[in-house]
Amino acid sequence: MRTDSGLKALRQKINELERESADRRQDVESLRHSESLFRTLAEKSFAGIYVVQDGQFKYVNANAASYAGYALDELTGKKSDSIVHPDDREDVKKNARAMLRGESTSPHEFRIVTKTGDVRWIIETVTSIHYGGKPAILGNSMDVTEQRRMGEALRESEQRLSDIIEFLPDATFAVDGKGTVIAWNRAMEEMTGVKTLDIIGKGNYEYAITFYGKRRPILIDLILKPDAKIERGYYVLKKERDLLIIETDVPQVKGQKAFLWAKASPLYDSRGNVVGAIESIRDITDRKLAEEVVRKRGKELEIKTHELEELNAALRVLLKHREEDRDELEQRMLLNINKLVLPYLEKLKISRMDARDVAHIKILESNLKDLISPFARKLSTKFINLTSREIQIANFIKEGLTSKEISDIMNVSTSAVNIHRYRIRKKIGITNNKHNLQAYLSTLT
16 A cells, blocks of 8 residues: 555656656747847847846847947957946946836937947947846947937037027027027127027017017018018018018117018028028118108208299299390380481581581490490490490491591590400400401401
8 A cells, every 4th residue: 555655656746747847848948939039139130239247248249249349259258348438337337227227218328449449329228137047137229429420510510500690790590490599699689689598499489579579470480481461561572592581660679660671591401401591680770761861852852943943934934024124125225216316416417517526426426326236235245344445446346447547436546446455355365366356256246
């Protein structure tokens, strides 16, 4: 009985061992399958994958090894922090512990030093695993060196653009594609009184408040979203390719109405997509006020000119009436002399008179004829500085009388007549003796 009972217990123990062996074989097979799957995924992954255990690399895929410039067998067994940049080692440990404790899920960036001494940037996440039956850390990383360089280049480019905008003489600001202010230069501060730190990063038409006292689209917004209604609000708007140029008045710039000239254009990315807009503004209030003064003065001048034209027309009418009155007076004088004076002179000429009286009669007759002569009137009009005696002598010269004949008629000396001849030539501008005085005077008849 005891023998049978012992055999039964032995068989039971054997069966349990066989079951345990089968379970272990299954576990080993599952483990092998998992390790095979892990290695397949790790080797095919674009990321760098590695397992760290007891502070050493136990497994490293090709991508992770390539980041550091090592062969796989060179990196396996190497201390994991040996390739971390000395300045970043403490941060790497702190970030890894926080991630392993579940306190952080965000990837962290750090620098590594390659086998050749180059510095590269890595972004990494870690998680706890079991490897070879012992606790380990699974690292998943990517080389982001080029992205960092591109980011730095972009920041440098943005800084250069910001520096250029900052020192532009015109007030200038820029917004991104969402209308958020990304640049606000010194001239904008001076024009609006709004400091850069108070406006950068703000959207929702915050920049319009400084000009209109309320939030509303302005010129820069037409670049990102055209609006015909807003465009019609500008009394001057020109489009030149992708530029918009306007002149307008705004209710307030530092509390006062102002006239502004502005130009806006898109900002493009490297692929030609519009990613924002930039606007430059110039205060033209003084120019506009000066133009208004000139316009008003021009209008006043136009009115004055019209008034002067009317006055000139009235003066022309008066002058015409004066000329008509003068002509009428001259005609009456000629008529009276011819009818009332000259006939009596003719009677005196045939009466008995001595030679002196005859000479006086001739002088009187000559003077009267001078008064009614067109030549005398024309000569006195053209050369107003001639005396009446010089006009009388000029009339005798025109009629061909010699100095002796003129002296006898006028009862003066011949030398006196010659002096008058000299003065007449000088006053009428004939100083060259080659010009004949009689011939010239004949042209005035």
